Structure formats: C-alpha cells, structure tokens
Amino acid sequence: MRKFILFLVLLFVGWSGTYLQAQTTPAHALTNVTLHHHDGSLTESATIVWRNGVLEAIGTSVNIPFDAFEIDGGDSLHVYPGFIDGLATWGSPDLPQSQDLPRLDEPGNPPYDRAGIQPERTPSAIMKEDKAFETGMKAGFMTAALYPEGYMLPGQAEAFYLASDKSEIELMQETMALVGSFEEAPGGWTNGAYPSTMMGVMAQFRQLMFDAAALQQHMQYYSQNPEMPAPKRDKVLEALFTLVNQEKPFFFHVDQKEHIERLLKLQDEFGFDVVIVSGKEAYAKANELKKRNIPVLAGIDFTEMPEWYKKQKDAEDSEEETSEEEEISEEEQAYRDKQLDAWKAEVTNIKKLMDAGVAVGYASAGMDLKEWPDKLEILLDEGNLTEDGIVQLLTINTAKILGIDKTHGSLVKGKNASFTVFNKAMTEDKAKVRHAISNGIIHQFEGN
Amino acid sequence: MLFQTELFINLREIKMKKLLTLIILGVIGFSVQAQEKGSVLIQNATVITITDGDLEDTDVLIRDGIIEKIGKDLRAPRRVETIDAAGKYVMPGIIDAHSHLNGVDINEGRNPVTAEVTMEESVDPNEVGIYHALAGGATTIHLMHGSANVIGGQGETLKLRYGATQEGMKFKGAPRTIKFALGENPTRVHGQGNGVQPRTRMGVEQVIRNHFNEALDYKRKREAYFAAQSLYDRRGEGTPPVPVAKNLRYEVLNDIIEGEILVHCHSYRADEILMLMRVFNDYGVENYTFQHANEAFKVAPELAKNGAHTSVFSDWWAYKFEVYYSTAYNASILNANGVINSINSDNDQLLRTLNHEASKVVRYGNTSVNDALKMITLHPAIQLGIDDRVGSIEEGKDGDVVIWSGHPFDIFSKAEMTFVDGKKYFDMENDPDDMRIHIDPGTEFEDGANFRQIVDNRDEDTCLQDTFILFDQQSAHNHN
Numbered sequence: 001m002r003k004f005i006l007f008l009v010l011l012f013v014g015w016s017g018t019y020l021q022a023q024t025t026p027a028h029a030l031t032n033v034t035l036h037h038h039d040g041s042l043t044e045s046a047t048i049v050w051r052n053g054v055l056e057a058i059g060t061s062v063n064i065p066f067d068a069f070e071i072d073g074g075d076s077l078h079v080y081p082g083f084i085d086g087l088a089t090w091g092s093p094d095l096p097q098s099q100d101l102p103r104l105d106e107p108g109n110p111p112y113d114r115a116g117i118q119p120e121r122t123p124s125a126i127m128k129e130d131k132a133f134e135t136g137m138k139a140g141f142m143t144a145a146l147y148p149e150g151y152m153l154p155g156q157a158e159a160f161y162l163a164s165d166k167s168e169i170e171l172m173q174e175t176m177a178l179v180g181s182f183e184e185a186p187g188g189w190t191n192g193a194y195p196s197t198m199m200g201v202m203a204q205f206r207q208l209m210f211d212a213a214a215l216q217q218h219m220q221y222y223s224q225n226p227e228m229p230a231p232k233r234d235k236v237l238e239a240l241f242t243l244v245n246q247e248k249p250f251f252f253h254v255d256q257k258e259h260i261e262r263l264l265k266l267q268d269e270f271g272f273d274v275v276i277v278s279g280k281e282a283y284a285k286a287n288e289l290k291k292r293n294i295p296v297l298a299g300i301d302f303t304e305m306p307e308w309y310k311k312q313k314d315a316e317d318s319e320e321e322t323s324e325e326e327e328i329s330e331e332e333q334a335y336r337d338k339q340l341d342a343w344k345a346e347v348t349n350i351k352k353l354m355d356a357g358v359a360v361g362y363a364s365a366g367m368d369l370k371e372w373p374d375k376l377e378i379l380l381d382e383g384n385l386t387e388d389g390i391v392q393l394l395t396i397n398t399a400k401i402l403g404i405d406k407t408h409g410s411l412v413k414g415k416n417a418s419f420t421v422f423n424k425a426m427t428e429d430k431a432k433v434r435h436a437i438s439n440g441i442i443h444q445f446e447g448n
Numbered sequence: 449m450l451f452q453t454e455l456f457i458n459l460r461e462i463k464m465k466k467l468l469t470l471i472i473l474g475v476i477g478f479s480v481q482a483q484e485k486g487s488v489l490i491q492n493a494t495v496i497t498i499t500d501g502d503l504e505d506t507d508v509l510i511r512d513g514i515i516e517k518i519g520k521d522l523r524a525p526r527r528v529e530t531i532d533a534a535g536k537y538v539m540p541g542i543i544d545a546h547s548h549l550n551g552v553d554i555n556e557g558r559n560p561v562t563a564e565v566t567m568e569e570s571v572d573p574n575e576v577g578i579y580h581a582l583a584g585g586a587t588t589i590h591l592m593h594g595s596a597n598v599i600g601g602q603g604e605t606l607k608l609r610y611g612a613t614q615e616g617m618k619f620k621g622a623p624r625t626i627k628f629a630l631g632e633n634p635t636r637v638h639g640q641g642n643g644v645q646p647r648t649r650m651g652v653e654q655v656i657r658n659h660f661n662e663a664l665d666y667k668r669k670r671e672a673y674f675a676a677q678s679l680y681d682r683r684g685e686g687t688p689p690v691p692v693a694k695n696l697r698y699e700v701l702n703d704i705i706e707g708e709i710l711v712h713c714h715s716y717r718a719d720e721i722l723m724l725m726r727v728f729n730d731y732g733v734e735n736y737t738f739q740h741a742n743e744a745f746k747v748a749p750e751l752a753k754n755g756a757h758t759s760v761f762s763d764w765w766a767y768k769f770e771v772y773y774s775t776a777y778n779a780s781i782l783n784a785n786g787v788i789n790s791i792n793s794d795n796d797q798l799l800r801t802l803n804h805e806a807s808k809v810v811r812y813g814n815t816s817v818n819d820a821l822k823m824i825t826l827h828p829a830i831q832l833g834i835d836d837r838v839g840s841i842e843e844g845k846d847g848d849v850v851i852w853s854g855h856p857f858d859i860f861s862k863a864e865m866t867f868v869d870g871k872k873y874f875d876m877e878n879d880p881d882d883m884r885i886h887i888d889p890g891t892e893f894e895d896g897a898n899f900r901q902i903v904d905n906r907d908e909d910t911c912l913q914d915t916f917i918l919f920d921q922q923s924a925h926n927h928n
Binding site for chain 2 (some may be wrong): 130195196198213215217227258331342
C-alpha cells in the first residue's frame with residue numbers, strides 16, 4: 001500500500017512537473033544505457049530523462065515524456081555522473097613573464113599585484129578561451145571550480161557549468177572560497193619584490209589579515225559615525241574580509257608535509273576553514289587533517305614513474321623470458337628501493353587519506369589535461385584505487401567538499417543533469433566520451 | 449663505508465623492512481617520534497665538563513634526556529644502555545651560534561628591514577647535513593637569516609634531532625633572536641642593487657634609527673587607539689578612533705627594544721661595531737652578539753664594557769674588502785679582555801669540524817684549552833640564552849653529549865657517538881651509507897647519489913646566500 005501511494009505521489013509529481021515544463025522546453029531521454037553510480041553500483045538498461053538542466057527521471061522503469069527527444073543508447077553506452085574538478089586553472093589568463101615585469105623603485109613595498117596579492121580577482125571576470133575546456137569535457141568533467149592562476153593570493157574560486165566553448169560556460173556559484181599558496185612574488189631575482197621567500201609570504205599574509213581587520217573595523221565605525229575620517233576603501237583588503245570573518249574557506253595549494261604544517265599554523269592563528277588543494281604529501285598529515293576536519297582536493301600530478309621501474313613493469317607485462325638481469329650495485333639497489341617507496345607514497349596518497357577517514361576529492365590544480373589519461377592509469381594501477389573509488393573521488397566526494405552535493409555528484413532525480421556518456425566503462429582500454437551533458441546541454445564528441 | 453652496507457631508512461614512510469627496523473631502532477635508536485628523550489650511562493670516560501674541569505675515569509648518567517648524575521661507579525638503572533668509554537672523552541655537544549644549515553630560504557632580501565620574517569618558518573628538517581653535523585659532534589645550531597638586510601629575519605635555535613619534524617627540532621624555551629647586518633652586504637644589496645637606503649654605512653645607522661623610531665611611534669599610536677577604542681566601546685559616546693592595524697614588523701622591533709629578542713649582528717669593522725653599540729645604548733638594547741666581528745679585537749675593552757658578545761671565525765678573513773684587516777689572534781684577544789666569545793661556522797662543512805676551529809685559538813693565541821672549548825659550548829649557549837640547559841656537563845642540564853675517541857682538540861680524534869636529550873643520533877659503528885630522510889622520487893640514482901658531497905668550497909659568504917645576483921644586477925644597472 002505504502003509503495004502504491006509513493007508511486008502515485010511520484011507519478012503526480014512527475015506528471016505535474018512534465019506538464020509545467022512542457023510548455024517551455026522539451027525533455028531529453030537517453031535510453032538503454034548502463035549507469036555507473038557515484039557509490040560504485042550499476043544500473044543496466046536504464047533510462048535518463050532530463051529537462052531544463054534537471055534530472056527528471058532516472059532508472060529502469062521510467063516513463064518517457066511525450067515531448068522528449070529520445071536517444072537510444074543501444075545497450076552499449078556507459079553513463080557516469082559528471083566529473084567535478086575541485087579546483088582548476090582553466091581559462092586563466094597567462095601569467096606575465098618575469099623579464100616583462102617592470103623594475104620596481106621600491107621592491108620592498110610593491111603594489112599588491114606585483115606581490116601576488118590579488119584576492120579580488122574572480123575567474124568569471126577575467127576568463128579567456130582555453131582548449132582545456134573541451135579537453136576537460138572529453139575527459140568527463142562537466143563541472144569545475146576555477147580560479148585565476150597567480151601567486152600567494154591569486155583570487156577567488158567560483159563554480160561553473162562547463163562547456164566546450166568559453167561563451168557557453170555558465171557561472172554556477174560565485175566566491176566559494178579564497179585561494180592561497182606559499183608562492184612568492186613573481187619576478188625572480190631581477191625584477192622581484194617582497195615577499196620573495198616562503199617565510200616572507202607567511203609574514204605578509206599575516207600583515208594583510210591585520211590590515212583587512214583594521215579596515216573592516218574602520219568601515220563599521222564609519223557607517224555609524226559619518227563625522228569621523230572616512231576609511232580608504234581597498235578592494236584587495238575588502239576581498240579578504242570573508243577570510244578574516246571566517247565566512248569562506250581557504251583553498252590552499254600545498255604539497256609538502258612541512259608546508260602543510262605551516263598552513264595549519266596560520267589556521268590556528270586566524271581560525272578560517274581550510275581545504276587543502278593538490279596535497280601530494282597530505283597522507284603524512286592524515287591524522288591531523290582528520291582531527292581538524294580538513295578536506296583535501298587531491299591532485300594526481302604524480303612524479304614520473306622511475307625509469308627502471310617502468311622497464312621492469314614493461315618486461316613483466318610482455319611475459320617474455322627475462323633474458324638478462326640488470327646488474328646493479330648494492331648501493332644503487334638501496335637507492336632504488338628508497339626511490340620506489342617515495343614514489344609509491346605519492347601515488348597512494350589519495351587511498352591513504354580515504355582510509356584515514358579524511359574527506360578527499362579531486363583537483364587538477366594546474367595539471368595539464370594532456371596528462372590525465374596517464375595519471376588516471378597510475379592511480380588505478382599503482383594508487384590502490386578501484387574504478388569505483390575513482391568515480392566516487394571525482395563525483396560525490398568533490399561535490400561535498402565544494403558544497404554543491406545537493407545538485408551535483410550523483411545521478412539522482414532532481415539533481416543537475418550533469419553526466420557523461422562513455423562508449424565503454426571509463427577504465428577500459430580505448431574508453432571515450434561520446435556525449436557530455438552539462439547543465440542539461442548535450443555536447444557531442446562522436447568520432448573522437 | 450660506501451658499499452659496506454645496504455642499510456637505509458625512510459623515516460617518512462616508516463616502511464622499513466622488519467630486520468632493518470630492528471637494527472636501526474636498536475642500534476641507532478632512531479625514531480619518528482619528535483623530541484624523544486633517551487637514557488644512557490656512559491662509564492669510565494674523561495669528562496670535559498667545561499664548568500668543573502676535566503674529570504678522569506668518570507661516569508655520566510643521563511635519564512629521560514637529563515644529566516642525572518656525574519660520578520664514579522654509577523649503576524645503570526634497569527633497561528638503560530651502558531657504554532664503556534674507557535680511554536675516551538665525553539664533552540658537551542658543540543653549539544654553533546651561526547649556521548644556515550637547513551634553512552628553506554635564507555634571505556628575504558627584498559627590503560632593508562624584514563624583522564617580521566622568521567627562520568622558524570624556514571626550517572627544513574629533512575636536510576641530511578643535520579646528520580653530517582651530528583657526526584662532527586654538533587648538537588645545537590642557531591639557524592640564522594642571512595645578512596642581506598640591515599635588520600633581517602628572526603633566527604631559530606634548533607637541536608639537531610635528525611628525523612624529527614620542524615616543530616620537533618626546536619630548542620623549546622630558547623629566547624627569540626634576530627639578525628642584523630652592517631656594512632657591505634646590506635649596502636650592496638639594497639643601496640647599490642635596488643637604489644634604496646642604505647647605500648653607505650651612514651645609511652645603515654639611519655635605517656636602524658629610523659625604524660626604531662617608527663616602531664616606537666607605532667606603539668604609541670596603537671596604544672592610544674586601544675585606549676580610545678575601549679572608551680568608545682564602553683561608553684558608546686563621542687567619535688570612534690581610526691583603527692591602527694597591528695604591524696608585525698614594528699611589533700618585533702619593539703620587542704627588540706624591550707629586550708625580548710637577542711640581537712646577533714653581522715659586522716666586520718671596528719667603527720661599525722662602535723656605531724651599533726652607540727645606537728643600542730640610545731635605545732636601551734642590552735643583549736647582543738657581534739657575528740664575524742673580524743675587527744672586534746680593536747675595540748675589545750669597549751665591547752666588554754657594554755657587555756656585548758662576539759662570535760668569530762678562528763682564522764678566516766680577506767674574502768672581501770671590508771674583511772681585509774683581521775688577525776688569527778682575534779678570539780684570544782677578545783677572551784683575554786673578558787668578552788664572551790664563540791667560534792662559529794657559518795658553513796655546513798666547517799660545522800662538522802668546529803673542534804678544529806676552536807683548537808686553533810689555543811695554537812695561535814695560547815688561550816687555555818678549556819677557554820677554547822668554551823667557545824664552541826658554553827659561550828655560544830650564553831649568546832643564545834640557553835646556557836641554563838646546555839653548554840656544559842652538569843647535573844640537571846640536557847643530555848646533549850658527545851663521546852670522542854680522544855681529546856676533541858687532537859686532530860686524530862673522531863666523534864664516535866652523539867647524543868641529544870640522551871638519545872643517540874649518531875654512532876660511527878652503525879653509520880649507514882644513505883641517511884637521507886627524504887628523496888625526490890623523480891631523481892634517478894646517478895643524480896641522487898651526490899648527496900655525500902658535503903665539502904663545500906668556502907669561497908663565498910654564505911650569509912649572502914641567494915643574493916649575489918643582486919650585485920650583478922647592480923653593475924648592470926650602474927652601466928645603464
């Protein structure tokens with residue numbers, strides 16, 4: 001009985017929705033596909049119906065609306081929730097070359113931008129054409145948080161519905177976070193500026209927070225006391241108010257264990273929420289991150305596999321009799337063991353963080369997408385992750401960290417129509433994206 | 449040793465093979481635990497106490513990191529390792545008051561005053577040179593900012609607990625320190641390199657005075673702001689004050705003036721040494737050490753009168769114009785005049801043989817052996833404000849000791865074991881080839897095997913690390 005009522009309710013909701021929507025935009029239906037869910041479960045012979053960018057129905061017993069444009073998957077296509085890049089630099093304007101930067105009269109007191117202090121910048125305001133958008137979609141990314149490339153405070157992170165063409169990319173959410181790193185001011189030794197070292201960056205960051213706090217206080221006083229001297233408005237410092245007030249998280253690009261410790265020190269001082277981006281050695285601080293509830297948007301820009309290890313693996317794969325054992329000294333063998341340990345530690349970072357109970361998502365964090373297939377393969381072969389684990393990482397996990405899991409990260413009715421249609425399971429050989437559906441809009445990549 | 453053993457450890461991973469784990473943990477006593485304290489009984493040694501003469505055939509018992517007892521026929525508590533050091537010497541761990549051993553960066557060289565930066569945030573705990581220094585009998589270093597700036601960054605006093613984190617390496621409770629620099633380095637980097645003050649020695653003095661004045665001014669304004677703010681907030685009347693932001697640089701400068709930070713000043717010439725003492729007297733700064741101070745012997749009585757300390761090289765000078773005038777008798781003259789003097793390395797290689805450097809003071813100036821030993825133990829400890837903890841072998845002090853095969857001033861003597869907080873960090877008998885904690889997985893063997901190359905030429909002033917290019921830039925600039 002209960003089921004029946006539920007069915008009626010769903011039918012009604014579905015019908016009424018259809019009715020209302022029918023007057024505006026027709027629906028799309030993709031039939032006969034295999035669904036790969038965020039949690040690793042599969043639904044075969046499934047149908048997806050979406051309209052106006054929203055998943056209207058999904059599953060095996062779905063009524064296809066009368067106005068739906070129907071695409072038959074022919075039982076061979078595999079659908080995944082749209083992958084989410086937790087923090088990418090796609091569309092970011094190029095950074096100026098060191099030699100093009102003018103020499104400063106006072107390198108110790110540079111303008112904010114020359115010091116790499118640009119928290120007011122937003123990707124939506126300065127985005128440029130970038131092939132990465134199309135490459136990203138072909139890899140299965142339908143959604144991304146973007147930020148402008150830069151230095152210690154490069155700008156803000158905003159979430160976007162992706163499209164192959166820049167003009168079709170739509171802003172989904174502004175100012176999700178401020179982005180930071182320990183990157184010193186540009187210009188190198190010839191045209192550089194303060195801060196030119198990591199310790200300088202840390203000191204400068206603190207000073208900015210103090211300056212922002214004072215300006216905010218001044219603005220508050222002034223709003224109630226117009227007779228007092230007016231505050232000198234400053235868009236850079238004002239952009240930091242969200243961090244001063246602990247309103248938005250700080251997405252911090254950091255890899256080294258010691259750098260993570262330095263970041264935690266700043267967190268202790270200022271109390272903001274932190275999300276670690278890239279985090280190559282985050283596994284070494286896993287317990288601390290778990291304790292502090294700090295998520296990691298992990299990168300997969302792994303160091304190249306050691307040459308000798310690659311050869312060894314290739315030889316094993318070829319299944320031929322190993323003709324000759326390479327002779328190396330004890331010392332070199334000891335070095336190799338150590339080198340492999342270090343490399344394995346890097347590629348199993350994500351798995352170790354997951355096992356430790358740290359929330360882990362994914363961020364390309366500046367990695368060239370050309371690297372994506374190779375790095376993904378390493379993650380699968382050497383990173384102790386299964387396909388399910390990887391899908392989870394790229395979808396619901398990242399959505400949760402970005403705070404967009406109500407609309408993204410899984411194939412559920414009512415969520416955003418953001419999914420990718422592969423010709424076979426994504427980790428199989430020669431798997432290719434055929435259709436990419438971002439915010440309900442179909443992008444076709446036939447013949448690729 | 450090169451091919452003798454395949455022992456290696458990877459502390460980061462703690463994935464050592466079981467056997468290796470046992471060997472390493474058992475013999476070397478290594479662990480990933482930061483600040484782990486150890487216990488050991490060293491027997492039958494000649495103990496160089498520094499403060500109480502040399503005690504022959506004597507035992508030293510260290511328990512939980514602290515020297516508990518010095519005496520004869522001491523009994524080891526249960527499970528405490530006993531080491532027979534008959535015929536050997538035990539001395540306090542060597543302290544280097546001037547090192548750049550494991551700094552991530554050394555010079556924040558883009559402003560003449562950078563008091564706000566600190567080497568505390570520039571510590572690389574993975575530097576294999578830490579192990580090399582332990583092998584030379586060193587246990588504590590003063591990790592300093594470079595000498596590019598008139599007022600450089602704050603320093604960090606570290607115990608050489610190799611394998612600990614950056615936090616774990618800190619010498620807990622050591623006073624804060626800061627680097628000043630006079631003369632050619634700051635004038636070349638800033639005045640001639642960047643066209644900002646100071647360009648001359650006169651300018652250097654003014655940079656210090658101006659910044660101290662600005663800092664005092666800031667303090668007045670900030671205090672006035674707090675007072676006005678508290679009145680406004682409490683009574684809700686009148687006009688609120690314009691906020692004065694906290695200023696990290698001025699806060700640190702005020703801490704110097706208030707005596708909370710020990711100044712270590714890079715200096716060479718007698719005139720600039722006198723200049724700084726005048727400035728410090730004007731502002732009431734009391735605890736300071738002149739680093740290098742090659743002409744300090746000329747003003748030794750003045751230094752003694754002001755209670756100033758010096759930390760010098762034993763016999764190195766003439767590496768640039770302002771250091772042409774010096775003498776190998778510098779340390780002895782300072783010592784004879786009652787100036788607390790130490791011998792420092794300022795160099796990762798020299799740090800491993802500071803005993804030789806100190807012994808030269810005996811050879812040149814006929815200073816007593818114990819006084820010369822003080823220059824690498826108790827005196828640097830005094831200059832870093834840690835002499836209540838280290839610098840001599842006394843009951844109650846930290847168990848930072850070294851067992852030498854013979855007298856440390858004998859050229860043939862070797863440091864055989866080095867203990868920090870009673871924990872053995874170096875043992876010549878069990879000295880694996882590759883003691884690196886961290887290696888870059890992207891580096892192949894051919895490139896990665898050079899780590900043993902630790903003998904640097906001493907051809908440059910390491911204080912100016914990373915800033916030489918500014919000089920080239922300066923000449924290019926001048927020609928334009």
